[in-house]
Amino acid sequence: MKYIIELLLVIFLFACDNGNKGIKPNDPIDVTTQLVADVYWSLSSTPARFEESNLLNDLTYGFNRSKISFYNVEHHVFHQENATMPAHIAVDEEQRMHHLSREIYEQELYPEREVAYGQPSTIACLNIAFYPSERGPYNYDSHNVNFNGTLKQPEQRWGGMMQSIKIKENERFIEFWMMEPFTSNENASMSGKMCINLGLVSEDILKDNLASSELALYVEPNLSKVLSTWGYIVQNFNVSQFDDSNKRMKQDVGFDGLGNAEEEASFFSDFTNAIENKISNDAFDKLKSDPSSDNYHYFLGNDYDQKELSIVDRYKDYCGPDGNSFLYTTPKSNFPDKEDLNDDGQLSTEERYNEFEININAQQFEIDKNYIDDIVYSDVDDFYGRKVKFYHFRIPIDQPSSNVGGSVSKNEMKFIRLYLTGFNSSVILRLVDLKLSE
Numbered sequence: 001m002k003y004i005i006e007l008l009l010v011i012f013l014f015a016c017d018n019g020n021k022g023i024k025p026n027d028p029i030d031v032t033t034q035l036v037a038d039v040y041w042s043l044s045s046t047p048a049r050f051e052e053s054n055l056l057n058d059l060t061y062g063f064n065r066s067k068i069s070f071y072n073v074e075h076h077v078f079h080q081e082n083a084t085m086p087a088h089i090a091v092d093e094e095q096r097m098h099h100l101s102r103e104i105y106e107q108e109l110y111p112e113r114e115v116a117y118g119q120p121s122t123i124a125c126l127n128i129a130f131y132p133s134e135r136g137p138y139n140y141d142s143h144n145v146n147f148n149g150t151l152k153q154p155e156q157r158w159g160g161m162m163q164s165i166k167i168k169e170n171e172r173f174i175e176f177w178m179m180e181p182f183t184s185n186e187n188a189s190m191s192g193k194m195c196i197n198l199g200l201v202s203e204d205i206l207k208d209n210l211a212s213s214e215l216a217l218y219v220e221p222n223l224s225k226v227l228s229t230w231g232y233i234v235q236n237f238n239v240s241q242f243d244d245s246n247k248r249m250k251q252d253v254g255f256d257g258l259g260n261a262e263e264e265a266s267f268f269s270d271f272t273n274a275i276e277n278k279i280s281n282d283a284f285d286k287l288k289s290d291p292s293s294d295n296y297h298y299f300l301g302n303d304y305d306q307k308e309l310s311i312v313d314r315y316k317d318y319c320g321p322d323g324n325s326f327l328y329t330t331p332k333s334n335f336p337d338k339e340d341l342n343d344d345g346q347l348s349t350e351e352r353y354n355e356f357e358i359n360i361n362a363q364q365f366e367i368d369k370n371y372i373d374d375i376v377y378s379d380v381d382d383f384y385g386r387k388v389k390f391y392h393f394r395i396p397i398d399q400p401s402s403n404v405g406g407s408v409s410k411n412e413m414k415f416i417r418l419y420l421t422g423f424n425s426s427v428i429l430r431l432v433d434l435k436l437s438e
């Protein structure tokens with residue numbers, strides 16, 4: 001029976017991993033699925049570790065945001081023969097076999113499991129790519145920038161994601177496998193942290209005590225737009241789905257309530273003026289076309305083909321909330337972005353949670369350190385015959401490395417936030433079988 005349930009789950013995860021983005025983010029699906037599927041995660045609020053998290057109605061609140069992307073690789077497109085596979089990837093075996101974007105097989109992690117129907121089954125993987133030197137969404141820092149437009153002091157920056165969860169009474173651990181992130185020479189000395197927050201986490205992604213909702217924009221003309229530090233907001237929790245396609249074009253603009261033209265022309269002109277003479281023309285042109293740095297790009301596109309972008313790089317702008325539901329392009333999701341992750345009609349702003357800190361450096365990746373309790377050696381080669389290890393993490397939810405705001409009961413564990421910080425170069429983490437467990 002257990003095997004059948006697992007098999008069904010694998011089939012479901014496989015569907016999730018391959019383009020079924022029509023699931024409503026609050027359907028009562030087992031949380032095991034939710035934690036692995038990219039559509040359930042949202043850009044996060046600023047964690048308490050960063051001083052600016054206390055600032056209300058202040059753009060400084062976002063000054064340390066770097067670019068982060070969380071995604072399931074669409075293996076139907078990149079790893080199976082099909083018409084949509086970009087031509088340069090079809091002829092690039094090295095790229096298709098790359099550990100950072102290849103398929104992961106169940107037997108790599110669970111060798112004791114039988115291969116069903118003679119076909120090795122793949123297992124869904126949540127990939128988290130963090131680029132600490134690149135400006136993240138809603139970061140209007142015009143001071144600490146390099147001439148090429150990148151951010152100074154990358155190790156002080158952060159990137160985060162969050163979602164609402166429903167923890168069960170008998171669940172006591174967060175568990176997952178992580179592919180070793182130290183595979184190439186250039187990142188052998190990598191160091192940084194991945195932190196998990198479990199408890200009450202603020203839904204106020206752009207902190208102003210107002211709930212931004214893409215849907216509320218332009219739905220009811222009688223509701224007036226509120227001007228916030230961050231853009232425009234129409235507070236109305238009663239609308240749930242995009243309807244009219246013409247309205248959608250104006251609604252699907254991100255948490256700032258502003259399309260690119262408004263971001264540039266009026267709202268953030270102080271920011272663009274302040275930064276214009278500090279960065280190169282190329283960097284400025286790019287920033288001016290999207291001052292909030294919140295634009296979405298699907299993982300396919302002629303522009304990406306021309307640049308022959310790697311699979312990983314094709315997901316770089318996949319988590320931008322501005323334009324991720326357009327009808328006339330290829331959307332990530334049909335569901336609007338809003339600062340109400342659990343759909344309870346309230347903006348939760350309390351920050352009270354357990355924090356679990358994992359050190360991402362080679363010296364700390366050993367059994368009995370860092371919540372690691374198992375290591376497996378995979379047989380799967382990349383193009384050069386190199387193999388990788390997978391580390392199993394088992395984190396007791398009542399044994400945090402630190403606590404913020406006071407103790408949290410299990411029924412207050414309504415949100416999970418995951419963020420990366422302390423890195424001076426980019427990192428890609430591959431998490432498999434991420435779940436809450438007994």
Ligand SMILES: [Ca+2]
Nearest residue numbers: 206208210212
């Ligand atoms: Ca807000």
Ligand SMILES: [Ca+2]
Nearest residue numbers: 253254258322
């Ligand atoms: Ca926007």
Ligand SMILES: [Ca+2]
Nearest residue numbers: 290294295322
């Ligand atoms: Ca934008």
Ligand SMILES: [Ca+2]
Nearest residue numbers: 252321324337
């Ligand atoms: Ca959107």
